[in-house]
Amino acid sequence: MSTVSHREVASGGLWSRMSLGQKQVIWAWSFLAVPLVFYVVIRFWPTFQAFYLSVTDWTITKPAAFVGLENYGRLLGDPLFWQVFRNTFLYLILGTPISLLISFVVAYYLDRVRFMHSFIRALYFLPFLTTAAAMAWVWRWFYQPVPIGVINDVLSSFGIPQQPFLRSTSQALPAVLAPAVWAGLGFQIIIFLAGLRAIPVTYYEAARIDGLPEGAILRKITLPLLKPTLVFLVVFSSIGFLRIFDQVYNINTNDPGGPLNSTKPLVLMIYQTAFSSYEMGYAAAQTVVLFVILLVISLVQLRLMRDR
Amino acid sequence: MRFGHMLASVALGFATLASTGAKAVEIEYWQYVFDTRVKAMNQLITKFQEANPDIKVKQTTFPYADYQTKVAAAILAGQGPDVVQLFYGWTDNFIAGKMIRPLRAEAFPAAEIERDFFPIVSAMKRGNDYYGLPTAVRSLALFYNKKAFKDAGLDPNSPPRTIDELVAAAEKTVKRDGSGNIVSAGMTLDMGGQDHQWWREVLIRQFGGVPYTENDTKVAYNDEAGLKALTFYTDLQKKHKVGQAGFMDEGQAAFRAGLAAMTIDGTFRLGSFGTIKAFEWGVTELPANAQGVRSNYASYFANAVTTKAEGEKLAAAEKFLKYVTSPEAMKVWMEVVGELPARREVALTPENVAHPVYGPFLKGLEYAHTTLFKDEAAQRQVAIDMANRVLIGGEDPKASLEKAAEAEQAIIDRAKR
Secondary structure, eight states: OHHHHHHHHHHHHHHHTSOHHHHHHHHHHHHHHHHHHHHIIIIIHHHHHHHHHTTBOOOSSSOOOBOTTHHHHHHHTOHHHHHHHHHHHHHHHHHHHHHHHHHHHHHHHHTTOOTTHHHHHHHHHHHHHSOHHHHHHHHHHHTSOTTTOHHHHHHHHTTOOOOOGGGSTTTHHHHHHHHHHHHHHHHHHHHHHHHHHTSOHHHHHHHHHTTOOHHHHIIIIIHHHTHHHHHHHHHHHHHHHHTOOHHHHHHTTTSTTOSTTTTOOHHHHHHHHHHTSOOHHHHHHHHHHHHHHHHHHHHHHHHHTSOO | OHHHHHHHHHHHHHHHHHHHHHHOEEEEEEEEOOHHHHHHHHHHHHHHHHHOTTEEEEEEEEOSTTHHHHHHHHHHTTOSOSEEEEEGGGHHHHHHTTOBOOOOTTTSOHHHHHHHBOGGGGGGEETTEEOOEEEEEEOEEEEEEHHHHHHTTOOTTSOOOBHHHHHHHHHHHOEEOTTSOEEEEEEOOOIIIIIHHIIIIIIHHHTTOOSEETTTTEEOOSSHHHHHHHHHHHHHHHTSOOOOTTTTSSHHHHHHTTOEEEEEEEGGGHHHHTTOOSSOEEEEOOOBOTTOOOOEEOEEEEEEEBTTOOHHHHHHHHHHHHHHTSHHHHHHHHHHTOOEESBHHHHOOHHHHTOTTHHHHHHHHHTEEOOOOSSHHHHHHHHHHHHHHHHTTOOOHHHHHHHHHHHHHHHHHHHHO
């Protein structure tokens, strides 16, 4: 009994000597500490460990030995890496502008539609909620040759020769990209709609009274004021396309990233190196490279699109 | 009073602990989840425990995905199984990781193993030591759709015996639409399925070559025989146009749907094809070449004793391994799982050999080969890419073969480090 009251007095003394501001800071940090510790242990620590692993030859069963930059050297000399590197950027360069353009056009016109607005919006959002694996499987069957592939059935009923799609080194990547773009549209449309709604109506009214044509309104008012939304979406979808994995893996499970590695993105190469060949050190080196790419691209985009 | 109570219960606790401790050794057995396998193993464990009341076996199962990773992580952490199931192709990895131990020659004499088991168990041998033994083995055979054969005017009871007859039967059974698109294949082409094994261990040998030399560490197929084997395979699509890689997504899917007259697959497909209601199918040995040379590819999951088992657990683990690889266990396994017994005397009974479904697979075991893969997935990918370069890219088979040999040699060399 007496010890308890004694301690209260002591700690009470320290606590009461602090200013209100200091107390607030302590409270804030003690609450912030929980997610921070979580992030450090679950996110940052493994990240640093990946940097360490990338200079070892760890294979799960054999103990890790330091090999210096050997893994990075091997990566640079690996033709598969450069192919995968190119594929990854193709996903990015094709995927981001196409998906943003489509979603902006849809959002721009959907914004003006009053009839069943919420319903149509929900329809566009639906694919975003679907599991990528399930979607990839459905599209995989769409792309099949006759007699079961829907797209080829339609083509051949019009007398157009059937297309190989997933069995072609040139058509496979766009074919894999299409469902990925489609799946992301819903999210981007919602964000664009929110951005469009945030532009004050008075600007438009003023422009219309001044007799500005619609095209000029779009160019001079809508797009500049949408810039923060656009920056967010560009960065967000770029990271998404650079990390594309489940669509690619599931649309061709027997030959993931095939045919002839024409659809293989960097993340899939990492996955196969790590969990199929068990070359953890080499996979960690690939991960570090992906990390650097993501970092550089995000920084460049943020800088280019920053408000001046 | 209360104290006396406590003392009594503590004493009782110690007594039970001591008695169970002295009586039963508990060992753990790990395998992946597959309904019939788990059921068969449960039956074996019950029988084994009846015969050995002093040993208790606990079976742990988990999904096949990442099986290797999980077993490795558990054993390296000092946890995990005393007896473990592993694919024969992982043996090098498991030995390198000090996860499994060689079978003691006193308990499992090599001479007996070599006398009683099919020769393919040599894939578990390193130096003079065996590192594990299978209960059951699987091999390949040609599945054919009897209805498609009848419709094409072929005798549904005399399937092709040679690869030339195979091509002829495929040409008769293939169906195309007006624009020449295949709507029903004569023969499936699926390197990602079992075709890469067919090409590697069967076709190459039938065209006079060998896939590898020096214990499967040197790629040897980059020659005339390899080229003929590859050309034969790709000609099925390019020249004879009896099949198409990617048709119906997978060869087995096409056959199941009744849209392929013939496919090559393994014993493990019997369960899935057994549910086909729409047509009757048959099985026959993989076709021979014109000179009558046959070959087959066999594989298996072996059971091995881990490095975790020590002392009395090691003795119990050896006893258990002996039991699960005994003739009695193999009979149970064949009845419940439908896989072929690994011992000759159990497998090659007159009744089994005459069996319309098991017979062709069993005959294949006599002359089957087992590839010592270093990285099965990566080596399979080499074969897939080799065929794709010819089928999609239109590359010359010779150039494609050379690239494949080079790529596969690199994979093998890297694993040797």
